[in-house]
Amino acid sequence: MSAVSLLRRSLRLRLHPHLHLSPALFRRHGRSLFTSSLLAASSDLSLSPSHGAIPRGLRLPHSLLFPRFASSNVSGDENLKRVIDSEIQCAHESETHGREVDVPENFPFEIIDSPGDQAVFLKRDFAGENIQVTVLMNFDEQNDMEENDEDDEDDESNESSMEPGISLVVTIDKGESSLLEFCCNLNADELEIESMVIKKRDDPDDQGAYQGPEFSDLDENLQKALHKYLEARGIKSSLFDFLHEYMLDKDEREYLTWLKNMKEFVAK
Structure with missing residues (x-):
């Protein structure tokens, strides 16, 4: 056992000489025993405003009270600040x-961007109808495509495919007991409907409700009719160029704010 461990163990035993008592005995007399042991120990304490209560003859070395690695933490913080400043x-x-x-x-559409x-x-x-569309940039799709095309020599042919896609959740509400929800992927070429479900207004997360078949398993004419149903409400592939540019701009704005918030936190 190291000298530091021996010192700390000795300190604990001198401060709390009854800590070795059995659990049953401590439960029975815990409060009074613990209080009395502290009172007994306090008579042997040397109080110092700078070091607190330490028993006489057992003063810990300054190097143990203030570890040297504190300076490395400070330098690590400064390095992080410099990197954040560079990113900003x-x-x-x-x-x-x-x-x-x-x-x-x-x-x-009215755009709500908080x-x-x-x-x-x-x-x-x-x-x-009240129509709400949740728009998210799908960067994972971009990363997957970049990995799949990593060994492809024709960079120009893959340039457009490496653009991140856009995920849309379209909710159509007629003010009745049910809602119609579409989950879609939007890219430069098409609007792809992944799923379509009818949800209860008072229990939209009901997992036991019948969700219908997979959208891709629906009759082809029904799939086309549902696409036209969304197009009539303004949900179509021509939205991609604007939403793609808008979401990239939003991502840059949010990233910059995120960096500034991190810098403020580290600087405290």
Whole structure:
């Protein structure tokens, strides 16, 4: 056992001489025994405003009270601050920093973009329906495509496929007992419907409800009709260019804010 361990063990035993008592005895007399042991130990304590209560003759060395690795922690913090500052500077120097994305004319949705949120929400009223679209950038899809195309020599042919896709959750609400929800993937070529479910308004997360067959297993004519149903409400592939640019801009804004928040935390 090291000298440091012996010192700490000796200190604990002198401060609390009854800690070796059996659990049953401690439960029976715990409060009074523990209080009396502390009172007994306190008579042998040398109080110091700088070091606290330490028994006479058992003063710990200064190097043990203040470990040397504290200085390495400080240097690590400073290094992190420098890296964060560098990232913030790069974000500010980006070609797209501060650029505003123009909303297309006749864009049918109201855009709800709250700082700090990962998603953007689109809302509109259509023929008595309340339509809400949750928009998320799917960067995982981009990474998967980059890995699959890593060994491909034709970079130009894969350039568009490496763009991140967009995930949409479309909720159509008629103010009745049920909601219609579509989960879609949007890319430069098409709007792909992954699933379509009818949910209860008062229990939208009901896992026991029948969800219907897989969308890809539906009759082809039914699939086409559902695509046209969404298109009539403004959910179509032509949204991709604007939403793609908008979500990339949002990601840059959120990343910069995230860096600044981290810098503020580390600096405290």
